[in-house]
Amino acid sequence: MQTYENSGFLPIHFADMKARGWDQPDYVVVTGDAYVDHPSFGPAIISRILEAEGFRVCVLSQPDFTSCESFREFGRPRCGFFIGGGNVDSMVAHYSVAKVRRTEDEYTPGGVMGKRPDRSATVYTRLAKQAYPDVPVILGGLEASLRRFAHYDYWMDTVLPSICEDSGADLVSFGMSEHQTRAIAHRLADGEPVQSITDVRGTCYMTDFAHLPASYVECAGFHKVSTDKTAYARATRIQMDNQDPVTGQILVQKQRERYLVQNPPAKPLNRPQLDEVYALPFTRRYHPSYEALGGVPAIKEVEFSIIQNRGCYGGCNFCAITMHQGRRVTSRSADSIVKEGERIAASPNFKGYIHDVGGPTANFRLPSCKEQMTKGMCQGGKKCLAPSPCPHLLVDHTEYLSILRRLRAIPGVKKVFIRSGIRYDYLVWDPDESFFRELVKHHVSGQLKVAPEHCAPGTLAAMGKPPIEVYNRFSKRFYELTKQAGKQQYLVPYLMSSHPGSTLKDAVILAEYLYKNHIRPEQVQDFYPTPGTVSTCMYYTGLDPYTLKPIFVEKTAEGKAMQRALLQYYEPRNAHKVAEALRKVHREDLIPLLAPAALRGQKKTVQPVLAPRQTTRKGNTPRNPVAVPWNKHKQGEKSWQKPAVPAKRKKR
Numbered sequence: 001m002q003t004y005e006n007s008g009f010l011p012i013h014f015a016d017m018k019a020r021g022w023d024q025p026d027y028v029v030v031t032g033d034a035y036v037d038h039p040s041f042g043p044a045i046i047s048r049i050l051e052a053e054g055f056r057v058c059v060l061s062q063p064d065f066t067s068c069e070s071f072r073e074f075g076r077p078r079c080g081f082f083i084g085g086g087n088v089d090s091m092v093a094h095y096s097v098a099k100v101r102r103t104e105d106e107y108t109p110g111g112v113m114g115k116r117p118d119r120s121a122t123v124y125t126r127l128a129k130q131a132y133p134d135v136p137v138i139l140g141g142l143e144a145s146l147r148r149f150a151h152y153d154y155w156m157d158t159v160l161p162s163i164c165e166d167s168g169a170d171l172v173s174f175g176m177s178e179h180q181t182r183a184i185a186h187r188l189a190d191g192e193p194v195q196s197i198t199d200v201r202g203t204c205y206m207t208d209f210a211h212l213p214a215s216y217v218e219c220a221g222f223h224k225v226s227t228d229k230t231a232y233a234r235a236t237r238i239q240m241d242n243q244d245p246v247t248g249q250i251l252v253q254k255q256r257e258r259y260l261v262q263n264p265p266a267k268p269l270n271r272p273q274l275d276e277v278y279a280l281p282f283t284r285r286y287h288p289s290y291e292a293l294g295g296v297p298a299i300k301e302v303e304f305s306i307i308q309n310r311g312c313y314g315g316c317n318f319c320a321i322t323m324h325q326g327r328r329v330t331s332r333s334a335d336s337i338v339k340e341g342e343r344i345a346a347s348p349n350f351k352g353y354i355h356d357v358g359g360p361t362a363n364f365r366l367p368s369c370k371e372q373m374t375k376g377m378c379q380g381g382k383k384c385l386a387p388s389p390c391p392h393l394l395v396d397h398t399e400y401l402s403i404l405r406r407l408r409a410i411p412g413v414k415k416v417f418i419r420s421g422i423r424y425d426y427l428v429w430d431p432d433e434s435f436f437r438e439l440v441k442h443h444v445s446g447q448l449k450v451a452p453e454h455c456a457p458g459t460l461a462a463m464g465k466p467p468i469e470v471y472n473r474f475s476k477r478f479y480e481l482t483k484q485a486g487k488q489q490y491l492v493p494y495l496m497s498s499h500p501g502s503t504l505k506d507a508v509i510l511a512e513y514l515y516k517n518h519i520r521p522e523q524v525q526d527f528y529p530t531p532g533t534v535s536t537c538m539y540y541t542g543l544d545p546y547t548l549k550p551i552f553v554e555k556t557a558e559g560k561a562m563q564r565a566l567l568q569y570y571e572p573r574n575a576h577k578v579a580e581a582l583r584k585v586h587r588e589d590l591i592p593l594l595a596p597a598a599l600r601g602q603k604k605t606v607q608p609v610l611a612p613r614q615t616t617r618k619g620n621t622p623r624n625p626v627a628v629p630w631n632k633h634k635q636g637e638k639s640w641q642k643p644a645v646p647a648k649r650k651k652r
Contacts, residue, residue: 008283009037010047011058017074026055026189028077030128031141032086032120033107033298034290035061037283040302042141043084048280049181050082055189061287062108063124065117071124071131079188081128082181083169084141085121087298089530091155094118097528099155109286110294119143125167136194138184139169140177145324146532148172148204148262149239149253150222152232152540154529159226159540161255164204170194172204175324176310178277179266201245202266206258213250213261217242221254229541236537236545237381243322246376268311268330275336278307284347304347305356305419306340308332308403312360313368314423315383316453317464318499318527318535321360327377331365334403338410345412352413357404358420363427363435366394381534381546386466389429397427397435404443417445424450424474425466440481444489448478451494454502455513462501462538462551468513493519497563498554499527500538504562505585511566511578511594524567526560569594 011017012035017025027050031043038044043059050057058077063070071081086093086107093105094113104111117123121143128137147163164172171194173180180202187197198205198213219235220228235253242248248264269277284303286296309331312321321327337357344350356362367373368384369392384390407416418439427436439448454460455468475491482489497507514521529536537545544551554560562584565577579591579598591598 008281009035009059009287010051011074012061012287012289014073014075017056017058020056022056023075024056025058025074025077026050026079027185028058028060028071028074028081030060030063030071030081030083030124032062032084032090032116032124032143033088034109034296035059035287036107036296036299037285037287038299038302039278039280039282039284040305040307041087043086044282045277045280046082046084046140046177046181048282049178049277050185052280053182053185055079055185062115063127065120065123065127068127068131071128076132077135079185080136080138080194083121083124083128083137083139085119085124085143086116086141089143089146090116090118090120092528092530095155097526104297106297109290109296111297112293121147122163122167125169129168136170136188137168138171138173138181139163139167140173140180142320142324144169144172145174146320146530148174149219149235149251149260150225150255151531152529152536153531154536154539159222159232161222162204162206162253162260164206164260165255165258170205171197171200173202174204174262175202175266175326176269177202177266178269178273198261199263201263204260204262206255207261208258212252212259216250216252216261218252222256223254229543230548233537233541233543233545233548236534240322240381240534240545241379243326244376244379245326245328246372246374247379248376265326268326268328271331271333274310274330274332278332278336278340284343301355301419304344304350304354305358306337306344306354306407307359308337308357308400309359309361309364312364313372313377313384314361314364315386315464317462317538318496318533320530320532322534323532325360327368328372329361329364329367331359334399334406337403338406341407341410341413341416345410350412352415354407354413354416356417356419357407358418360421361423361426362418362420363397363400363422365400366396368392369394381464383464385423385425386464387461388466389425393429395426395430397430397432401435401438404438408442415445416443418443419445419449422448422450424452425470428470428474428477436477437481437485440478440487440489441485444487446488447490447492449492449494450474453494453496454499454506454510456502456506456509459499459502459506459510462544463496463499463535493521494525495521495567496525496527497567498560500535500542500553501551502527502554502563503552504554504559504581507563507566508582508585508587508590511569512590514567515569515594520570521567524564526564566594572597 029043029047047057047059058074105113108115125137125139144163150161153160180200183200219238220231225232225235242251243265245265245267251262253260286299290296311325311329313327384393452471453463453465529539538551539553542553562577562581565574566581568574569578575595575597578595582590
């Protein structure tokens with residue numbers, strides 16, 4: 001077996017460990033992904049943090065999950081296991097929203113499927129305990145973090161207890177875990193029993209009634225939330241309202257017999273601490289043993305990208321960031337980011353293009369407001385940006401723009417792109433247009449991906465997104481600035497079908513909007529109910545957890561198929577589903593425009609003129625949202641934005 005002790009990577013085999021002169025590791029980091037030593041991969045950060053603290057660390061990547069023998073690869077670790085399911089939830093990695101098995105796993109060498117089990121975080125923890133029952137196991141990462149409470153499981157269509165109970169882990173470390181990892185690692189190394197480590201922020205543990213903390217907030221237990229959807233919704237609100245590091249309290253939830261205790265969230269890393277993490281000696285590559293297997297596909301998007309921030313206060317209800325990274329934004333210093341840019345530019349494989357400088361939301365660098373630093377984030381489902389910006393919101397792109405200018409000036413750098421999410425509503429509220437202009441001129445790689453998600457007011461409200469008029473304003477100005485820059489660049493809008501709150505009428509409103517604006521989305525995402533989000537609570541309970549008011553949820557295969565077809569109305573294969581949907585909501589007038597193929601062979605009907613309808617729905621919400629005229633978008637025409645009407649259109 002080839003050893004890699006001088007490659008810059010941590011040991012992945014017993015021979016690698018012995019080549020370093022070690023008889024035993026202090027810690028073994030287990031991951032469901034291939035070993036990629038890049039700061040975009042959580043296991044890489046945890047392993048480098050442990051190494052920097054002076055511990056002997058080995059990495060067990062995608063172990064054989066049919067027995068516990070792989071977990072004995074390095075012998076008994078002196079202090080413990082740190083286990084994570086992988087960068088992506090294993091169930092999402094394995095199954096589409098239709099619960100169809102995927103054919104490729106981007107986090108596995110060669111993209112091969114099947115190298116990790118379903119629910120890998122749970123499986124790995126059980127195997128580690130089977131291999132060495134007395135060795136502490138700390139479970140972390142995205143998969144565990146989002147399952148730390150009793151939660152609805154979409155794939156089994158039932159409520160499951162906390163992963164802390166199901167897996168048998170001694171501790172669950174939730175969120176971004178640098179602080180927790182350091183504290184736990186040193187206490188275990190000093191000989192403290194893992195059972196006594198119950199006071200670390202950002203961790204959960206199981207206990208009995210007699211050993212519950214002196215004070216806590218309790219939410220309904222597993223048996224209650226698995227049978228009472230109102231109780232589930234109330235528990236979700238309590239959990240969401242206690243994820244702030246300033247105001248979050250100890251939470252307790254009874255599982256089957258024992259109690260889950262969640263300590264308050266860990267304090268986010270400050271700027272110097274975040275800089276220290278990204279200064280660790282990452283090789284920024286996948287392990288060389290994977291080369292013959294075709295490499296690891298997931299590296300392509302991040303190898304020449306820079307993460308500049310963490311956290312997001314955008315507040316989209318379908319996003320898991322609130323329960324994992326948190327709503328407080330922390331960002332790296334300009335010098336740290338530029339140094340990473342220089343390291344990237346010095347790479348022999350670098351072609352001159354930095355692919356991204358971003359994070360959960362690329363253009364967030366500041367806290368949402370000054371008050372949040374001392375009083376915490378607002379609770380009760382209040383949003384910083386939707387439906388309108390909070391008066392206290394800090395809107396400033398000055399520092400971000402300065403960093404981008406410095407990166408562009410690095411020798412060997414041809415272009416610096418921004419490919420992670422731009423929060424367009426935050427952008428349009430900035431009175432200084434300098435960043436917007438330079439974004440369009442220098443940082444768009446032909447297409448800018450943005451996420452309006454929908455246009456129907458009710459659906460947007462359920463998503464926690466701003467009204468469509470904000471997107472229209474952004475879109476109009478984007479194409480104006482693109483024209484001024486003499487470029488051909490396009491917006492690629494992300495859209496979602498069947499989100500809770502989206503009725504068939506709402507899907508028709510969106511199809512009509514897309515038609516009027518000549519937008520033809522090539523990719524449409526069905527809502528995916530993953531653990532740990534407000535939207536998943538809505539999906540399971542049919543209730544808004546903040547108001548307990550009923551909310552429509554489309555769960556039938558037929559209804560989902562019609563909503564999805566409406567978003568891609570222009571596809572001939574969708575014509576009959578689109579026509580069926582239009583008939584159901586009594587919008588037969590749109591069939592000749594949205595589904596003409598469905599009329600072939602039928603009696604010719606009068607071609608209608610599509611004009612904004614003045615009728616309103618309950619609550620005086622306009623049926624048709626304001627759309628940007630085609631002549632404002634024409635230079636943005638591409639495959640997904642080709643004119644959907646004849647060149648000679650009737651005058652209105």
